[in-house]
Amino acid sequence: MDPEQFCSGFRYKRDRTSIMKTGKSEVVAKAAQKLSWFLVLPLVLILAFFLILPLVTIGIVSFWDYNEWNFFPAFIFDNYHYVFTSHVTLATYLKTLKFTVLTWFFCVTIGFTVAYFLAFHVRSLKWQIALFLLCTIPFWTSNIIRMISWIPFLGRNGIANSILLEMGIIEAPLEWLLFSDFAVVLAFVHLYALFMVVPIFNTMMRIDKSLIEAAHDAGASGFQILTNIIIPLTKPGIMIGSIFVITLVMGDFITVRFMSGGQSASVGRIISNEIALLQYPAAAANAVVLLSVVIFMVAIMLRFVDIRKEL
Amino acid sequence: MSMARSKHLELIKTTKLYGDVKAVDAIDLTIDEGKYVCILGPSGCGKSSLLRMVAGHEVTSSGDIILANKNITDFPPTKRGTAMMFQNYALFPHLTVQDNIAFPLKMSGMEKAARYKQVDILLERVQLKSLHDRKPDQLSGGQQQRVALARAMITNPQILLLDEPLSALDPFLRTKIRAELKQLQRDLGISFLHVTHSQDEALALSDLVVVMNEGRIEQAATAKDVFNAPANEFVARFIGGHNIIETDNGKAAIRVDRVHLGRKSYASLPVSIQEIEFLGARVCIKVIDENGREFSVDMTDEMFFAHSFEIGASSFLSWEKEDVHQLAA
Numbered sequence: 001m002d003p004e005q006f007c008s009g010f011r012y013k014r015d016r017t018s019i020m021k022t023g024k025s026e027v028v029a030k031a032a033q034k035l036s037w038f039l040v041l042p043l044v045l046i047l048a049f050f051l052i053l054p055l056v057t058i059g060i061v062s063f064w065d066y067n068e069w070n071f072f073p074a075f076i077f078d079n080y081h082y083v084f085t086s087h088v089t090l091a092t093y094l095k096t097l098k099f100t101v102l103t104w105f106f107c108v109t110i111g112f113t114v115a116y117f118l119a120f121h122v123r124s125l126k127w128q129i130a131l132f133l134l135c136t137i138p139f140w141t142s143n144i145i146r147m148i149s150w151i152p153f154l155g156r157n158g159i160a161n162s163i164l165l166e167m168g169i170i171e172a173p174l175e176w177l178l179f180s181d182f183a184v185v186l187a188f189v190h191l192y193a194l195f196m197v198v199p200i201f202n203t204m205m206r207i208d209k210s211l212i213e214a215a216h217d218a219g220a221s222g223f224q225i226l227t228n229i230i231i232p233l234t235k236p237g238i239m240i241g242s243i244f245v246i247t248l249v250m251g252d253f254i255t256v257r258f259m260s261g262g263q264s265a266s267v268g269r270i271i272s273n274e275i276a277l278l279q280y281p282a283a284a285a286n287a288v289v290l291l292s293v294v295i296f297m298v299a300i301m302l303r304f305v306d307i308r309k310e311l
Numbered sequence: 312m313s314m315a316r317s318k319h320l321e322l323i324k325t326t327k328l329y330g331d332v333k334a335v336d337a338i339d340l341t342i343d344e345g346k347y348v349c350i351l352g353p354s355g356c357g358k359s360s361l362l363r364m365v366a367g368h369e370v371t372s373s374g375d376i377i378l379a380n381k382n383i384t385d386f387p388p389t390k391r392g393t394a395m396m397f398q399n400y401a402l403f404p405h406l407t408v409q410d411n412i413a414f415p416l417k418m419s420g421m422e423k424a425a426r427y428k429q430v431d432i433l434l435e436r437v438q439l440k441s442l443h444d445r446k447p448d449q450l451s452g453g454q455q456q457r458v459a460l461a462r463a464m465i466t467n468p469q470i471l472l473l474d475e476p477l478s479a480l481d482p483f484l485r486t487k488i489r490a491e492l493k494q495l496q497r498d499l500g501i502s503f504l505h506v507t508h509s510q511d512e513a514l515a516l517s518d519l520v521v522v523m524n525e526g527r528i529e530q531a532a533t534a535k536d537v538f539n540a541p542a543n544e545f546v547a548r549f550i551g552g553h554n555i556i557e558t559d560n561g562k563a564a565i566r567v568d569r570v571h572l573g574r575k576s577y578a579s580l581p582v583s584i585q586e587i588e589f590l591g592a593r594v595c596i597k598v599i600d601e602n603g604r605e606f607s608v609d610m611t612d613e614m615f616f617a618h619s620f621e622i623g624a625s626s627f628l629s630w631e632k633e634d635v636h637q638l639a640a
Contacts, residue, residue, distance in 0.1 A: 213368055214401035218415035218462070219389035228417075232405045 055291075062284035071280045079285035088270070093293070096266045099181070099256070100249045103188040107245045108238060110189065111196025115237075116230070118197075119204035120212075135197060138190075147187050147258050154178040154186075179261030187259045192248055196241035203237025204230070239305040243298055250294050319344035319502055320365070320470055324374035327360045327526075334360040336526035337374060342504070342519065347496050349513035350506045352523035353549065358506045359474060361523070365504065366395045366472050379469050389415075394468035398475045400459035402447040409434070409443040412461045433461045452480050453488055460495070471496075473505040477512060489515055510550050514538060522546050539566075543639045554606045555638075562638045567609040569634040572596060572626050573618050579629040582606065584622055589615075596620060598628055 065074035083089050114135065122128045138146060153159045154177040161173040176182050207230065215225045253268030267290050274283035320342040327335035335357040342348050350358040363369035365376055367388040376384045383391045402411050409430055410417075416426035434440045437457040447455055456476065463471055476492070477485045493516050496503045507513055513520045514534045521531045522545075529549075530542035541547035544555060547564040554565050572582075582598040585605070594615040596608045606628055620626070 208399070208401065210397050210399060210401040211403060214395075214397055214462075215403075215414070215418075217366065217368070217388045217395045219418040219466070220414075221418075224418055228414075229403060 058284045058287050061281055062288050064281040064284075066279055066281045069278065071278070079282050080289075082282065083285055083289050088265075092265045092267055092270055095264060096250060096268075099184060099188060099252075099266065100246055102185045103192065103249050104242060104245050106185070106189045107193050107196040108242065110193045111200050111241055112234070112238065114193075114197045115200035115204050115234075118201055119207075120230075132201065135194060139194060143191055144254065144258075146191065147255055150183065150187055150190070150259070151178060154183060179259070179263060181260065181264060183259040184256055184264060187255050188249055188252070191255065192245045195244035195248065196238075199240040199244070200234055200237040203234050207233050235305045236307045239301055239307050242301060246297060246301075247294055250290065250297075319346075319379060320504070321377040322361075322365075322374070323377065325361070325364060325371060325376060326373045327357065327364055327369060328372040333526050335364065338526075338528055340521060340528065340531060342502055345500045345502060346518040347493060347503045347516050348505065348519045348521060349517040350504065350521045350523060351510065351513040351549070352508065354508060356523045357526040358508075358523050362395075362472050362474055362504060362506045365470075366393050367391050368395070389466075392469040393472055394463040394466055394470075395472040395474065396459050396463045396476050399479055400447075400455050402455055402458055402462075404447055407444045407446060408439060408450070408458050411447065411458055412465055414462060415466045429465060430461075433465055437461045453484050456480065456488055457491075460492075464499070468501065470502045470504060473503060475507055476505065477507070477509070485512075492516065514550075522549060524549070540636055541638065547636075547638060552609070556635070558635065558637070560637055564636045564638055565630050565634050567595070567607040568593075570606065570608050570628055570630045572598065572608045572610070572620065572628060574627065574629055579627045581625065582628045583625050584620055587620060587622060598626070600628070 061071075062079055063075050063077070064071055065076050065078070066072070118128055118131055122131060151158070155161070156173050156175070156178070158178070160177055161170075164170045165173065211229055211233075212225055215229050220228060251268050253266060253272040256264050256266040256269055257272075267286065271283045271286045271290070274280075274286065320340075322338050322340040324337045324339060325335060326333065326337050338361065350361060352358045360369055364371045365378075367383070367386060371384050374384075375382055378392055381392075383393075388395075403414065406414065409427065412430045412433060413426040416429060430443075431440070434443055437460060439454060439457055439461070442450065442454065447458065450458065456479075459476075473492075477488055480488060489512060492503070492505075505512075505516065514537075517534050519531060520534050520537045522529045522537060522542075524545050530537055530546045532540075532542075537546065537550055538552065541550055541553065541564055544562050544564075547553040547555060552567050554567055554570060556563050556565060572584075580600050582600045584596060585599050586597040588595040588597075589612070592612055594610055594612055596610070596615075598606050598608060600606070608628065
């Protein structure tokens with residue numbers, strides 16, 4: 001699921017209620033209502049064409065039938081039946097969840113630390129902006145390039161192994177550096193850590209500095225300020241970043257393929273393979289299941305933290 | 312009570328430097344126990360820096376701060392016996408009223424039951440018992456202020472430091488809370504050190520008014536003395552309610568309610584009326600003399616309606632000799 005669309009959907013809901021509240025007399029209310037419908041129209045059209053329509057199409061196709069060279073309208077549950085009975089499904093979901101949890105963990109750790117440093121240790125706004133832009137520089141190149149650039153570094157005769165051999169730390173090249181789960185998680189963290197830094201930094205910048213001082217005045221140590229004030233107040237930012245990272249990793253297919261050297265599966269790869277084999281209905285059914293799982297995960301996360309104030 | 316005890320807070324050549332700029336310039340000040348002290352001055356005069364140095368939130372560049380016979384200059388905030396109430400209250404938005412007030416106790420490692428027991432006593436005192444499980448954003452400005460006050464009080468500080476505590480409130484509430492603050496200070500019997508830029512606030516609350524300008528104390532005296540006998544032109548102008556005139560001995564101040572319009576006496580000056588402001592019980596009239604100097608005249612509404620003062624009319628401004636207060640150069 002695209003995080004941007006997710007966020008704008010939230011905004012749309014809030015705007016509508018605030019406009020509805022303003023009208024006093026009935027005539028004014030009606031006019032305001034008309035105007036509000038008119039104002040949300042562009043967004044409704046965009047969401048309808050680029051979100052609702054594709055989803056509905058995928059939903060419909062997931063019930064279609066297919067053979068080796070074609071797929072055609074039908075209303076069968078075979079695709080879902082296969083997804084839920086295949087032993088591959090559970091194993092793949094577990095593997096994907098493992099990548100997600102590991103990536104999330106490292107992204108939160110790195111994201112929180114970097115954001116904390118930028119927000120609370122860098123004092124001047126000029127330096128904050130400069131260092132923040134520095135963080136974004138890797139994002140000026142495409143995901144694939146950034147991923148591939150790990151290969152010469154991590155390979156059997158790559159830079160990492162050469163240096164370790166030279167220094168005498170290892171005697172034989174490390175095999176697990178590339179084309180392994182380690183490489184997959186490393187690439188994910190590299191790709192998505194910034195998605196965690198940005199929202200956390202954003203939330204931290206909004207924490208009133210006098211709160212830190214008040215906590216200090218109340219006798220809180222640096223660690224107590226972190227656990228009692230900063231982390232609770234940064235929760236919405238952590239949650240937004242987590243939604244980004246989890247949705248991106250759950251839906252990924254290319255990173256897993258490249259960095260595992262084709263040895264690891266992910267839900268996204270199953271779907272991409274099925275598309276490659278023209279098994280569109282099977283891919284659609286898998287996509288619907290994946291979407292439901294991700295929405296379910298995000299829904300659980302939103303139960304714990306109210307992120308609306310941040311949007 | 313011994314002499315040493317009544318001298319509660321003592322600042323000795325306390326200085327704050329920001330680079331080469333002297334924000335607070337070698338201030339000497341003694342505050343007796345149980346006094347309400349206001350530090351009054353325009354923005355940038357160093358009053359907040361001074362307060363923050365006493366609180367321990369700002370490193371003292373040089374000089375000493377003595378509280379209850381202890382040199383606390385380099386102590387961390389909690390070890391000082393001070394507590395600070397912040398300008399915007401700095402309540403923790405994610406904690407309830409109860410947990411906000413209990414925060415200092417929690418930090419010191421007190422058990423939950425024990426700290427809530429103490430909080431209850433304070434909640435009773437600030438009349439917020441029924442709101443104990445609300446979050447700060449569900450409270451009015453006045454209620455937030457009382458929570459902030461309770462949080463500052465829970466550590467039993469020897470002196471309470473207040474940084475513009477009333478500036479975030481609307482004027483009506485400001486007067487009400489002002490009275491509550493004074494009442495609380497009397498009840499607790501500890502010193503309050505209150506930073507403000509409002510003359511009214513300082514005059515209404517203080518046992519001692521400290522007028523600051525450019526990092527120095529211009530005058531430290533009772534409210535009555537600051538108003539009736541301002542030490543110099545800055546104090547007279549800043550505290551307001553004075554006309555400054557030139558005399559043979561230099562500048563002098565005359566209270567605006569001690570100059571008279573349309574009556575000749577000791578000194579009279581031909582003036583024309585520029586502006587009339589009706590303030591209810593009082594009327595404020597701005598006049599200008601032949602040399603373009605402006606004066607303000609404050610009179611009762613009775614006096615105003617007894618005459619027929621009109622904008623543009625000519626009149627006489629006069630005052631008595633004993634009302635002229637000579638200012639230091």
